[in-house]
Amino acid sequence: MKNFINRQKRKRLLEVLCIMKIQIIQWIFLFLFQITFTNAQNYEEKISVETFAGSGFEGFKDGPALEARLKSPNGIAVDAQGNVYFADSKNHRVRKVTTDGQVITIAGTGLSGNSVGKGIQSMLNWPAGVAVDKNGNVYIADYGNHCIKKLLPNGQLILLAGNGLPGYKDGKASEAMFNNPIGVYVDYTNNLFIIETRNHTVRKIDSDGDVTTIAGKGGVPGFKDGYGNQSRLDTPIGMCMDRYGNFYIVDGRNAAIRKLHADGNLETILDSKFSGFKNLSGKQLMFMHAEGSGGGICSGPLDIFYIADGGAHCIFKVDIQKKEITRYAGTGIVGFKDHDDASQAQFNRPVDICMDLKENLYISDIRNFVIRKVKYQKIKKDIPVDKKIYLNLQVIHQETQKPLQVPVSITQKGEDFHKDIIVNGTYSLEIRKGNFFVNVETKGFMPYQTEVKIDSVSKDLLIELTPIKKGAKVVMSNIYFAPNSSSLTIDALEGLNQLVQFLKDNPEVKLRISGHTDIGSTQEFNMQLSTARAKAVRDYIVQMGISSNRVDWRGYGNTRPIADNSTVEGRQKNRRIEIEIID
Secondary structure (H helix, E strand, C coil): CHHHHHHHHHHHHHHHHHHHHHHHHHHHHHHHHHHHHHHHCCEEEEEEEEEEECCCCECCECEEHHHCEECCEEEEEECCCCCEEEEEHHHCEEEEECCCCEEEEEECCCCECCECEEHHHCEECCEEEEEECCCCCEEEEEHHHCEEEEECCCCEEEEEECCCCECCECEECCCCEECCEEEEEECCCCCEEEEECCCCEEEEECCCCEEEEEECECCECCCECEEECCCECCCEEEEEECCCCCEEEEECCCCEEEEECCCCEEEEEECCCCCCCEECCCCCCCCCCCCCCCCEEEECCCCEEEEEECCCCEEEEEECCCCEEEEEECCCCCCCECECCHHHCECCCEEEEEECCCCCEEEEECCCCEEEEEEEEEEECCCCHHHCEEEEEEEEECCCCCECEEEEEEEECCEEEEEEEEEECEEEEEECCEEEEEEECCCCECCEEEEEEECCCCEEEEEEECECCCCCEEECCCCCECCCCCCECHHHHHHHHHHHHHHHHCCCCCEEEEEECCCCCCHHHHHHHHHHHHHHHHHHHHHCCCCHHHEEEEECCCCCCCCCCCCHHHHHHHCEEEEEECC
16 A cells, blocks of 8 residues: 555656646746747837817817817828818818917918908818928918918918819919819929819929929829829829829729829729738728818828728728738727727728828818827837847047047937937947938038948947038938939938038038939939939028028939949949038
8 A cells, every 4th residue: 555655646746747847848938939029029009099189069169179179170281390280171261280289270261262361361162181381381272262372481371373263274373273172282392282173183383383284184084094194083082292202192983092103104003992902901992072071191101101081981001012901090980989099999081181200190080070190109118138239339530530529319200219419439329120310410510311220230330520621522311302203202301401400500611412323224314313303402402591502503413423333232322412512
């Protein structure tokens, strides 16, 4: 009996040891998995929906944002400071949500009519679209008056194009005719783009005041890809521009998204069933636009855009590179519900959408009589001590090669990541993965900027600052253009504004802006393109208040390469804008 008991004890002990061994293996596996997962995911994204302006009751009332009353919030835009502008169509007004949370009227008396003058004493007729430029001018698609108006920063409203009568005519802005313009978009060289529901076109007003048709044929609806007036649209109701200078157009009655390339070619990207895309949204395109109501679309980072679909009652996210569609916000069921999880929120006919510099979306929720905000947050997680990533900076004088003590700023997607770090020769900065812009602006030296890609390992960056003197030359690496075009993109703003500030800080300096290309086309085309790009930069600088006699421009085509044109990296370096001090 004693031997039997001992055998049972040994058996039980072996079972316990076996269980412990399995548990230890599981713990080790879980520990290794957690380390791997933590290293791969150093941050998490949180997307929520909240009411930004409006009480939810129809009417008209200015004041604190959540106490204000709206009647038909339609076209919407946001400026670089975070002020939000929207067309309150049924109230025949354009209104503004200020950064301190107040709703104010900036144009329109509330009565339907057609007049200009002081903004709040002027009259509009169902304003449908708004846009705001870098100087604070607000452009209005006055849908019922068949014209485009411009509200100046001093509060005066002026007629920009159209004579108040429906029709179709290109030419000088004062002679041009429109038919229910529903959306406007302004680029960074002050070209204005208009979509018209009744003329089925995309029109352009350039900085000289000339109106031209760039897609569709006036008054002729259809569904056809192609160039210029060979293409066809049917009741376009929304439009946005991406970072490459291409337009995405909500083609209303065709229930499609069309892409107008920078070279003028119109192409169908999406049909109502998302053909060619992986649909993770559970919904189809169902714009169901009402008379005078837009079909919202806005461009996000890289190859992503967002659609406010009033028919599907939700916000779609479209990733062109991955060929994926997801439901970004809203359940797709009619309602009015804010939520910490954007996919559980509810909308009632969201008709237009825009994005601020922090990737927050603002949406005109027309049937709920409010402006909603889809809030984007990136929450950093702790990185394991042995896996921290660093950007190691070294700043030296280009000529003497001696270390310098200067402020260095690092940004990501327009947001300050680290501003004015004082680098005394060298500095190690803990950083996360991603693409960052490194900028240096300091007295006595030319501006410096570069883009740095951080992956899973630390990176060293040598910054050589060039002293200000005649003949000093640097590459402005963060000024971007649409492919094969002189159209500046939204990503160019930071570099352009840095250049403007440099000229303001150094009033005695005169510059030459020079454009350069790779060998990707004919020598004649490269020369024309490089010259046009240099002029576009010069025009922006002058528009921002710098005297024109301080800035020269010149194009060199592909005649002055700084890298090997036989490699992708080399060609990318050769496509550049340089600045040189000429006096």
